[in-house]
Amino acid sequence: MVLVLAEQRGGKLNRTTWEAVAAAQQAGTPVKIVVPGSGADTVAAEIAAADAAEVILAEAPALADYTADGYVAALSALIAQEKPDLVFLPHTYQTRDFAPALAARLGRALVTDVTAIKKDGGAIVYVRPMFQGKLNADVSATGPAPHLITIQIGAFRADAAKRGASPAATRKVSLAVEATAIRQKPEAPFKEAKQAVDLSQAERIVSVGRGIKGQEHLKVAQDLAAALGAELAASRPICDAGWLPMDRQIGSSGQTVAPKLYVALGISGAIQHLVGMKGSRTIVAINKDPEAPMFEVADYGIVGDLFEIVPAMIAELNK
Amino acid sequence: MKIAVCIKQVVTREWQIRVNDAKTWIRDQDASFELNEPDAYALEEALRLKEKHTGDVVVCSAGPARAAQVIREALARGADRAIHVESDALAAADAFTVADALAGAIRDEKFDLVLTGLQSDDQGFGQVGVVLAEKLGMPHATIIMEVQGGQGTLRVKRELEGGWFQWVTLPLPAVLTIQSGINQLRYATLKGIMAAKKKEIRKVTPAPAAEPSQRILRVYFPEKGKKTQIISGTPAEAARELVKHLREDARAI
Numbered sequence: 001m002v003l004v005l006a007e008q009r010g011g012k013l014n015r016t017t018w019e020a021v022a023a024a025q026q027a028g029t030p031v032k033i034v035v036p037g038s039g040a041d042t043v044a045a046e047i048a049a050a051d052a053a054e055v056i057l058a059e060a061p062a063l064a065d066y067t068a069d070g071y072v073a074a075l076s077a078l079i080a081q082e083k084p085d086l087v088f089l090p091h092t093y094q095t096r097d098f099a100p101a102l103a104a105r106l107g108r109a110l111v112t113d114v115t116a117i118k119k120d121g122g123a124i125v126y127v128r129p130m131f132q133g134k135l136n137a138d139v140s141a142t143g144p145a146p147h148l149i150t151i152q153i154g155a156f157r158a159d160a161a162k163r164g165a166s167p168a169a170t171r172k173v174s175l176a177v178e179a180t181a182i183r184q185k186p187e188a189p190f191k192e193a194k195q196a197v198d199l200s201q202a203e204r205i206v207s208v209g210r211g212i213k214g215q216e217h218l219k220v221a222q223d224l225a226a227a228l229g230a231e232l233a234a235s236r237p238i239c240d241a242g243w244l245p246m247d248r249q250i251g252s253s254g255q256t257v258a259p260k261l262y263v264a265l266g267i268s269g270a271i272q273h274l275v276g277m278k279g280s281r282t283i284v285a286i287n288k289d290p291e292a293p294m295f296e297v298a299d300y301g302i303v304g305d306l307f308e309i310v311p312a313m314i315a316e317l318n319k
Numbered sequence: 320m321k322i323a324v325c326i327k328q329v330v331t332r333e334w335q336i337r338v339n340d341a342k343t344w345i346r347d348q349d350a351s352f353e354l355n356e357p358d359a360y361a362l363e364e365a366l367r368l369k370e371k372h373t374g375d376v377v378v379c380s381a382g383p384a385r386a387a388q389v390i391r392e393a394l395a396r397g398a399d400r401a402i403h404v405e406s407d408a409l410a411a412a413d414a415f416t417v418a419d420a421l422a423g424a425i426r427d428e429k430f431d432l433v434l435t436g437l438q439s440d441d442q443g444f445g446q447v448g449v450v451l452a453e454k455l456g457m458p459h460a461t462i463i464m465e466v467q468g469g470q471g472t473l474r475v476k477r478e479l480e481g482g483w484f485q486w487v488t489l490p491l492p493a494v495l496t497i498q499s500g501i502n503q504l505r506y507a508t509l510k511g512i513m514a515a516k517k518k519e520i521r522k523v524t525p526a527p528a529a530e531p532s533q534r535i536l537r538v539y540f541p542e543k544g545k546k547t548q549i550i551s552g553t554p555a556e557a558a559r560e561l562v563k564h565l566r567e568d569a570r571a572i
Contacts, residue, residue, distance in 0.1 A: 067487075068449075068459060093480050096437075097461045100414070100449035109532035110414070112444055125536065130442050131345070134336050138536040183458035187486040189479055204571070210332075228572055240500030253478055253498075261571035268332070282569040284561065285547075291335065296541060300564055301549045302557045312558035317572075 001053075002028045003084035003146070005075065006035045007092055008043040009066065009189070016090035016151075018158035021050050023151045024088040025162055027117050027124060032056060032082070033168070036074060038064040044170050051162035055170045056082070062177035068098040069182040074175045076105045081173075084146045086124075091150040093252075103148045109141040110148040113271070115155040128152075132270045133293040153252070154275050197231070197247045204230035204261040207250055207277070208238055211266015211287060211306055215243040220310050221265055227317040230261070235273045251276035265306045269294030286310070320374035320469055322365045323425050325435035325447070326358040326393055328386040332440070342537050344411050354389040357436025361497040363504050364466060365434050366397045372469045375399045377428070381420040381525070383407045394515035395507035401520040402428075413531045414446035420525040421447070422454040430492060432473070437462050437496040452494035459494040460487050464501050 002024040007014035017033075024031045030053035035044045037059065044057045058078050062070045075098075079087060089095045091113050103110035116127040118138070126139045126149060141147035199205060206225040212218060218232075225232045232248060239249040250257055251273040262280035267273060269285070269292055277283070278297050285298035286306050295301045302309055330336070330350045337346040354362075365376045378393040380386045381404040390401045404420045412420075425433070433455070438445035452459035464484065465476035474488045478498050507515075548564070550557045565571045 068461075072453075093462055093478065096445050097449070097477075100444075100446040101453040101459070103446075103532075104415070104418075104450045104453035110446060111533055112446060129541070130538065131330065131336055132332070132440055132443070133541070135338070135345070135538050136541045137538045139533050140536055141533050142530060143532055183489055184460060185488040187488075189483050189485045191482050192484065236500065242503075252480055254482065256481070261565065261569070282565065282571040284565070289335075291540070293541070295547055295549075298547050299569065300561055301547050302561060303549065303551075304554065304557065308554040309558055312554040313562060315555075316558045316562045 001082070001084045002031045002086045002088060003079070003082060004031060004033045005087060005089045006033055006043065006047050007090055007094055008035060008037055008040055011040055011042055013043045013046050014090065014092065015158055016092055016153050017047060018050070018161045019153065019156040020088045020090045020151045021047070021052070022156040022158065022161040023114070023117060024086070025051065027086055027088070032084070034058050034075075034078065036063050036071060045167070048167040048170055049163050050168065051164040052168040055168050057170055057172045058175055059172055060175040060177040062179050062182060065186050066094060067182050067184045067186055068101060069184055070177055071098040072101045072105055073177045073181055075102055077175055078173065079106060079146060087146045087148045089148065089150045091152050095150050099148060099150060108146055108148060109143050110150070111139055111141050112150045113152045114149055115152045129271060132268065133274075134291055152271065154278065192246070196245075199231055199233055199248070199250065199255045199257050202231040202257065202259050204228050205233050205250075205257060205259045205280075206230045206263045206265065207233040207235065207267060208244075208265045209235040209267030209273075210237050212238065215241075217307070218243060220307065223314050224263070224265075224310050227314045228261070228263070230263070233257070235267045264294050264298070265310065267294050268292045269297065320368060320372045320431050321429070322368060322374060322376050323379050323428065323430040323433045324358070324362045324365045324376060324393070324398065325379050325421055325433065325451070326362060326389055327355040327380060327436075327439050327441075328352045328382055328389040329355045329439055329441040338538055342539065343535055344538060347410060352385060352388060354392055355436055355439045357438060357497060357499050359436075359504055360499050360501050361434040361436050362393055362396060362398065363502045364497055366505070367502060368432070368466065368469065374431075377402060377430070379421055379425055380404070381409050381417050381424070383410045387520070390520060391515055392507060394518045395511040396505060397511060398518075400518050402523060403520055404523045404525050406525050408528060409525070411442070411535070412528070413533050414444040414450055415532045416528045418447050418450035418454055419529065421451055423526055424523045426455060432491060433457065433494040435494075435496055437498055448494055448496035455494065457492050457494050458489045459496070460489055461496040462498045463495045464498050466495070
């Protein structure tokens, strides 16, 4: 049995749960889906559309707001009770916050950021990126079941998750979680001051990464953006360094975009960046490193010095 | 405040990755190494907390002998002393093995706070900090972008996805995993480098490792998912061809 741990916040299902369901359906049968929370019935009803043996509503008042301690206490008890062979989770920031502690408490293997599943006889082989996506590794989990597996966002398609002919049966399980066992006291999630720039509306984006080397070199990217009629954006390190404001950041912690044209200048293409832009219609990568993962998602690539190529592009566009 | 910072030595971003003959790991002997970037931010945050609250910053690294390079760098940036859990087997170890090695070396030191980067640039498990918290029996919070307080409790800002954040209060002692960009890094001064030579590095031999929780069967370069058209030529030629493709084939401009 493959148990999928659904993610929800405030009664809203995180759609990456569907991606984890798609992966779980590929790994084995039957699939059961756990919705942790308090009064998350609507989430359970939504995910019950999946082709699954059962939806388990894991209820405890202490799970109303997410905390790592609450989730580890509740889910370790539930997993001990349900005895799955595998536990699948979407590789979200929330999963990253509790899944390693859950695996450690259970004394079970945790394979994170999995992008594909292969079967080798009876054994399952997991594919996960290493070295910032420059290498892939085939990995096997060892030790007793269940193995915990987190699925990289975007690696499996949500619409590939098989739907059932009729909604899956839902079972409520009440879990005893002592409020005093929860050491983290969370406050309500919030967004920083309203974003000044909505890059999701841009038709074209010129985005810069570490390859730009210094704030003083941004002008060349700005000039290319002007010549293309594009907005300027960046990968995380550029915003961390303060070279561009945070609201220009593309990626898992910034904005998600899918413009007609995305030109990546000196961006290696770590997964945290790719998840924010790989839906773009046409992607151009300009990078001096031929092994940069950005070339794997690009339609057009130029291997070379952006400081030579970009001025040539601007000249060409202005002809 | 007595703060431990767990740091890892990883291959540099510039190093052109080469795979070993067995295709199970990289060619370590050919690589160049540096301090894992999120760990550098964790160290900086520890130094800032020390400046604010007084105390000690102890860097801890579980890795082979070559990890001494990043330990010395951390000492030069201002850490007071270091613990090096030294074993060649730790170079490509799984997260549980690394967390066990670190926990064994720091448990008796009774730290108030343990910091580490949110993940490493090599294997990128994103697990060690959280597993370490569980092994030490401490509460934790991850992907932290701000740290406030310090008298018995901390109020920390967790980064969620898509521009969302959340404040969480937790009691000390605690473990935090730090996100890149939380602060502006300082670099070692000549004075710092000289002072580092006199600082203590305690070497620890890890207890025999338990069975690993996962095994690498094979490493390989990813196949390209999409047919990428690589445009060659001089910069002017490549630019001309690219603009032509964007206008005529992709109709993107």
